[in-house]
Amino acid sequence: MAERAFAVAIVGATSLVGEEIIRLLGERQFPAGEVRALGSPKTAGRQLEQATIGLVGPDAFRGVDFAFFAVGPMVASAHAHDAVRAGAMVIDCSSRYRRDDGVPLIVPEANARLLDVAAPPTLVASPSSTAVGLSVVLAPLAEAAGLRRVLVSTYQSAAGAGRRAVEHLSKESIALLSGRGDDDVAMRRAFNCVPQVGTVEIDGVTSHERAVADEVRRVLALPELAMHVTAVRVPMFFGMGATVLVELERPLDRATATTVLRSARGLIVHDDTDEGVALPTPADVVGSQATHVARLHEDRSVAHGLALWMALDSIEKGAALNAVQIAEVLLRRVR
Numbered sequence: 001m002a003e004r005a006f007a008v009a010i011v012g013a014t015s016l017v018g019e020e021i022i023r024l025l026g027e028r029q030f031p032a033g034e035v036r037a038l039g040s041p042k043t044a045g046r047q048l049e050q051a052t053i054g055l056v057g058p059d060a061f062r063g064v065d066f067a068f069f070a071v072g073p074m075v076a077s078a079h080a081h082d083a084v085r086a087g088a089m090v091i092d093c094s095s096r097y098r099r100d101d102g103v104p105l106i107v108p109e110a111n112a113r114l115l116d117v118a119a120p121p122t123l124v125a126s127p128s129s130t131a132v133g134l135s136v137v138l139a140p141l142a143e144a145a146g147l148r149r150v151l152v153s154t155y156q157s158a159a160g161a162g163r164r165a166v167e168h169l170s171k172e173s174i175a176l177l178s179g180r181g182d183d184d185v186a187m188r189r190a191f192n193c194v195p196q197v198g199t200v201e202i203d204g205v206t207s208h209e210r211a212v213a214d215e216v217r218r219v220l221a222l223p224e225l226a227m228h229v230t231a232v233r234v235p236m237f238f239g240m241g242a243t244v245l246v247e248l249e250r251p252l253d254r255a256t257a258t259t260v261l262r263s264a265r266g267l268i269v270h271d272d273t274d275e276g277v278a279l280p281t282p283a284d285v286v287g288s289q290a291t292h293v294a295r296l297h298e299d300r301s302v303a304h305g306l307a308l309w310m311a312l313d314s315i316e317k318g319a320a321l322n323a324v325q326i327a328e329v330l331l332r333r334v335r
């Protein structure tokens, strides 16, 4: 018997994340009979390779089974419930629903079980790319030895802030390399590091840093986890890296931690004890569907401490792939 084909809508088909979702649906052979690209009045009517962009609106979701939202939180807020009312299962990549108790926040490698229920949810949120990578790495460590405290420093590319930020970094880099000044730039991004991702809040923490810690606590179901994040924008176009310091509840030596992470889903652990083994830099992992770990070692400055380097493609595993994996789990429930 022929398998059922599903109608899939992508709101924000022109976004970095939306484009990648469309590509992954094809690559992973998601049973999409129709791929409906939706966008703003600016791009409605534009022809993409697979579809013509339609205008997002209350009537745009008729007949849609799965709707991916790869737009900002305000656009998601305005239209996600139209899609739910039309009968679609919505996967939202924006920050809009990440804190809503009634909306599961999912990283399939860590908590797909929340979708394994008799009546699957009609709206699911996908975390920020930093929280996705951290959840993939921390979930197996939490299970093996418990987490006491996590300290993270991230190095984030322009892509994390969307297509315009990538274009801006490109223009600014060219201007500086051409000997032209950057007088009209409020904060220089090219050839610089900016210790601010999101807005700085009254206590000095940025909105992004606070959100990442909250999202990881939610995904791991560890609401009291002591965690601190520092996020730095660095002059890369794509990819992201992070140093992660973990204090465990119970001892876990380097060899056992390596085995634990090697047997976890979605992770590639690079063995850097051999001379000449390349470390996974953000540039190396662009296009990879895995979260990469290297430099795993014991941090002897604390009891049961581990330190590691993590790198991932923030658009791929950090957003688009995570969203498609969520849809694949939901698909198994509705098929």
Ligand SMILES: NC(=O)c1ccc[n+]([C@@H]2O[C@H](COP(=O)([O-])OP(=O)(O)OC[C@H]3O[C@@H](n4cnc5c(N)ncnc54)[C@H](OP(=O)(O)O)[C@@H]3O)[C@@H](O)[C@H]2O)c1
Residues within 6 Å of the ligand: 011, 012, 013, 014, 015, 016, 017, 018, 038, 039, 040, 041, 042, 043, 044, 056, 069, 070, 071, 072, 073, 075, 093, 094, 095, 127, 128, 129, 159, 160, 161, 162, 163, 164, 314, 315, 318, 319
């Ligand atoms: N970039 C990342 O690494 C990353 C990681 C995780 C999650 N996310 C989240 O994923 C979402 C997309 O991020 P992105 O970086 O891929 O975005 P982006 O490249 O900046 O693209 C923004 C998108 O928003 C659409 N849009 C703007 N106003 C609209 C409106 N009024 N109606 C319909 N569409 C509208 C644009 O569509 P038009 O071209 O049609 O105007 C465009 O497709 C965001 O919520 C972001 O926080 C991003």
